[in-house]
Amino acid sequence: MNVKTQYYDDSVKGFITWSIIWGTVAVLVGILISLQLSWPQLNVAPYLTYGRLRPIHTNAGIFGWGIGSFIGLFFYITQRLTKTPLWSPGLARVTLWLFNIGIASAAVTLAMGINRTKEYAELEWPLAVVVAIIWVLFSVNVFMTILKRKEEQMYISLWYIMAALVGVTVLYVVNNLGVPLHLFKSYPIFAGTNDANVQWWYGHNAVAMVLTAPPLALFYYFLPKVTGNPIYSHRMGIIAFWSLIFMYLWTGAHHLLWTPIPDWIQTLAMAFSIMLIAPSWGAVMNGYLTMNGQWEQMKSNYLVKFLICGITFYGLQTLQGPMQAIRTFSAFIHYTDWVPGHVHMGTLGWVSMVIFAAMYYAVTKIFETEIYSVKLANIHFWLILIGQLIYSITMWIAGVQQGSMLLATNPDGTLHYSFMETMIAIFPYYKIRAISGFIYLGGLVAFIFNIYKTFQKGAASQAAKA
Amino acid sequence: MLEKNPVVFIILAFVVIMVGTTITMIAPFKWINGAGDRIAEVKPYTPLQQEGRDIYMREGCNNCHSQTVRTLASDVERYGYGGSYSKSGEFVYDRPHLWGSRRTGPDLAHIGLKYPDPKGAWHKKHMENPQSVVPASNMPSYAFLNTPLNTTYSERKMKLLDFPYTQADLDDLKGKTEMDAIIAYLRKLGTDIPVKKAEAATQAPAALKNPFTDLKAVEKDAESLYMQNCASCHGDKREGNLGPALKGSAKSEADLFKTVFQGIEANGMPAFGGTLDEQKIWKLVTLIKLGAK
Ligand code: HEM
Numbered sequence: 001m002n003v004k005t006q007y008y009d010d011s012v013k014g015f016i017t018w019s020i021i022w023g024t025v026a027v028l029v030g031i032l033i034s035l036q037l038s039w040p041q042l043n044v045a046p047y048l049t050y051g052r053l054r055p056i057h058t059n060a061g062i063f064g065w066g067i068g069s070f071i072g073l074f075f076y077i078t079q080r081l082t083k084t085p086l087w088s089p090g091l092a093r094v095t096l097w098l099f100n101i102g103i104a105s106a107a108v109t110l111a112m113g114i115n116r117t118k119e120y121a122e123l124e125w126p127l128a129v130v131v132a133i134i135w136v137l138f139s140v141n142v143f144m145t146i147l148k149r150k151e152e153q154m155y156i157s158l159w160y161i162m163a164a165l166v167g168v169t170v171l172y173v174v175n176n177l178g179v180p181l182h183l184f185k186s187y188p189i190f191a192g193t194n195d196a197n198v199q200w201w202y203g204h205n206a207v208a209m210v211l212t213a214p215p216l217a218l219f220y221y222f223l224p225k226v227t228g229n230p231i232y233s234h235r236m237g238i239i240a241f242w243s244l245i246f247m248y249l250w251t252g253a254h255h256l257l258w259t260p261i262p263d264w265i266q267t268l269a270m271a272f273s274i275m276l277i278a279p280s281w282g283a284v285m286n287g288y289l290t291m292n293g294q295w296e297q298m299k300s301n302y303l304v305k306f307l308i309c310g311i312t313f314y315g316l317q318t319l320q321g322p323m324q325a326i327r328t329f330s331a332f333i334h335y336t337d338w339v340p341g342h343v344h345m346g347t348l349g350w351v352s353m354v355i356f357a358a359m360y361y362a363v364t365k366i367f368e369t370e371i372y373s374v375k376l377a378n379i380h381f382w383l384i385l386i387g388q389l390i391y392s393i394t395m396w397i398a399g400v401q402q403g404s405m406l407l408a409t410n411p412d413g414t415l416h417y418s419f420m421e422t423m424i425a426i427f428p429y430y431k432i433r434a435i436s437g438f439i440y441l442g443g444l445v446a447f448i449f450n451i452y453k454t455f456q457k458g459a460a461s462q463a464a465k466a
Numbered sequence: 467m468l469e470k471n472p473v474v475f476i477i478l479a480f481v482v483i484m485v486g487t488t489i490t491m492i493a494p495f496k497w498i499n500g501a502g503d504r505i506a507e508v509k510p511y512t513p514l515q516q517e518g519r520d521i522y523m524r525e526g527c528n529n530c531h532s533q534t535v536r537t538l539a540s541d542v543e544r545y546g547y548g549g550s551y552s553k554s555g556e557f558v559y560d561r562p563h564l565w566g567s568r569r570t571g572p573d574l575a576h577i578g579l580k581y582p583d584p585k586g587a588w589h590k591k592h593m594e595n596p597q598s599v600v601p602a603s604n605m606p607s608y609a610f611l612n613t614p615l616n617t618t619y620s621e622r623k624m625k626l627l628d629f630p631y632t633q634a635d636l637d638d639l640k641g642k643t644e645m646d647a648i649i650a651y652l653r654k655l656g657t658d659i660p661v662k663k664a665e666a667a668t669q670a671p672a673a674l675k676n677p678f679t680d681l682k683a684v685e686k687d688a689e690s691l692y693m694q695n696c697a698s699c700h701g702d703k704r705e706g707n708l709g710p711a712l713k714g715s716a717k718s719e720a721d722l723f724k725t726v727f728q729g730i731e732a733n734g735m736p737a738f739g740g741t742l743d744e745q746k747i748w749k750l751v752t753l754i755k756l757g758a759k
């Protein structure tokens with residue numbers, strides 16, 4: 001009991017609360033833009049047009065929901081794994097303030113059209129500086145806690161966390177290098193093909209350092225906690241870790257196949273993408289084998305459901321991704337709706353499922369209470385699973401259909417379908433996708449209500465004890 | 467040791483991620499945009515075009531439109547508009563690049579070749595109300611760009627980007643709207659490198675005789691060609707829109723052929739002599755003359 005009380009968890013609660021709020025914004029904007037694709041009248045000029053909203057959606061999703069929950073949960077995990085209180089609670093409070101100011105300003109400036117256009121690095125330079133500061137403050141706090149740790153061994157989760165601290169810093173700084181014109185506008189120092197190459201070195205490794213390493217850190221920590229089984233193989237975890245962070249950095253050009261990027265870079269990207277299957281599945285298998293003899297927990301333990309489905313989507317994602325990185329397949333599906341199908345299996349299936357499990361678990365531990373309603377958590381699980389599957393599957397179908405129509409030719413070699421004819425064919429899928437968004441939102445609402453009630457319950461019982 | 471020393475660990479992790487980074491991201495700076503990539507004809511943006519480009523960025527057009535014609539036959543056919551696939555040298559002045567990752571709308575790398583009309587009438591109508599020219603389009607309306615262009619930073623942009631400009635270029639900005647700027651930008655895209663269209667279009671073949679007499683035989687091809695190339699101005703059903711109605715055209719087959727082949731520059735009608743071969747143009751003529759009235 002005494003051991004626990006020394007941890008500093010206020011900022012963990014703060015980050016969890018705020019990342020849920022930003023995540024909800026991401027989903028709401030996602031639904032709005034998916035509706036706009038069917039009904040362009042829903043564009044409200046100029047602030048709420050699709051072109052300005054889409055980056056708000058992606059930034060709220062990746063930075064607000066993703067990074068926000070990782071910061072909170074890493075504060076939580078690092079303290080427990082090092083058996084050491086957070087190095088600086090004051091710094092953590094400042095980080096939370098800056099984080100919220102940063103994300104809110106991001107939404108406002110993007111709506112105003114202040115936008116560098118580079119995917120996932122849209123924020124103009126003053127805000128990019130704020131993002132970098134947030135990241136450095138957070139990194140220092142976590143790293144200092146690790147340095148001062150009382151537990152000598154560093155568990156795999158800490159490795160993934162530290163890799164993300166370094167990786168994100170390098171990626172973000174380089175891709176944001178620019179020359180300011182004034183406070184709200186800058187031009188990158190790179191031009192044309194160079195800029196594209198730097199951008200997708202960044203873009204794909206944002207996937208590695210934000211959407212892969214951090215959820216893996218959560219997974220490696222929470223799966224043993226939740227099931228009571230130790231992780232199957234520490235050694236497999238180590239090998240997978242080093243090969244993963246080595247290989248990822250070679251693969252950015254798989255976003256640029258058939259473009260003017262030099263061929264050898266494209267070929268390296270293709271080869272390394274395929275090699276990535278091995279370390280990715282190393283983690284997946286480690287997860288599955290940890291469940292050996294305990295599979296009945298899939299039924300009895302709602303947290304296991306989230307974690308195992310999450311790692312399964314990670315496994316599918318890391319098979320589908322390498323496939324997309326092959327030139328011939330890319331020719332077919334690149335630029336189509338197939339890719340949002342891939343992206344949302346990753347973000348809604350893998351990343352969010354793991355975060356949900358981690359949040360449920362962390363919140364009950366922090367408050368030393370039980371979850372408000374397991375039944376509601378199960379409803380949450382099914383709604384987000386169904387929503388995400390409908391989303392991804394309809395988009396894969398739409399992508400394949402449009403991809404084949406775009407390639408169809410007449411006997412004389414002319415293209416059979418005009419671009420608009422291919423669009424008209426996929427409009428029905430856009431409507432189904434919007435519905436899937438509402439289903440997902442339903443699940444999210446169940447989650448928020450459950451967490452809110454658990455907070456309330458926990459706060460009440462803590463007050464009673466005091 | 468590694469599992470116990472976080473400082474060593476962090477340094478090692480940094481070294482490991484820098485290997486792939488150095489080879490695939492840093493090393494290529496040596497070649498990309500170097501002498502081997504340069505294309506003499508490609509010109510930097512004028513102040514008006516650069517303003518247009520910045521508006522394109524502000525509105526996030528790149529979220530729906532890509533700007534690279536890949537080296538695939540279908541890409542060149544669909545988005546080349548008579549030009550070839552995209553070359554590295556076409557982008558050396560692009561800070562940032564605007565290649566995009568989605569084609570919710572069509573690729574725009576060579577869009578300047580598609581609507582050569584100097585007045586940009588099609589673009590204006592389309593930007594103000596996309597559905598008025600492409601009925602099923604889901605593009606938002608950008609009528610709000612009909613507002614005076616802010617030129618406070620125009621000159622400073624030229625200096626920062628190190629683009630040449632003259633006083634006349636700057637004077638040209640006076641009285642311009644944001645719409646004018648974005649259209650100037652769109653009309654520039656893909657037009658620097660000369661395409662065969664320019665030479666081909668001047669001279670229609672001597673013998674103007676339609677080889678097709680039966681609509682049935684060519685209807686499928688002709689409809690595709692029509693939807694691809696003509697519908698956005700003459701209407702999906704040839705009922706006319708920005709361009710005149712083509713249903714039951716009174717022009718002779720030879721005249722129709724010449725118009726499609728050579729274009730009528732003053733009216734904004736593009737010349738298709740370079741992009742469509744003679745057979746295809748005759749198919750279109752056959753559709754116009756013999757298709758449903
Ligand atoms: C269920 C709720 C959601 C809906 C309805 C939704 C909808 C959309 C739509 C319509 C797009 C644009 C697709 C296109 O370009 O054609 C998109 C893109 C994207 N969304 Fe979502 N989204 C949702 C949740 C999320 C969440 C929670 C995240 C992040 C954690 C996320 C991350 C992204 C990313 C990264 C992209 C860009 C994909 C790309 O570049 O191909 N989305 N989303």
Ligand code: HEM
Binds near residue numbers: 207318335
């Ligand atoms: C071995 C692992 C993976 C490989 C090789 C891979 C490969 C790819 C490729 C080739 C694309 C570009 C598709 C195209 O535009 O044609 C892509 C897009 C994307 N992937 Fe993956 N993927 C992998 C795993 C993941 C995971 C685990 C996530 C987690 C969420 C993810 C998220 C994304 C996102 C967000 C994009 C969209 C980027 C954009 O175009 O804006 N990927 N991936």
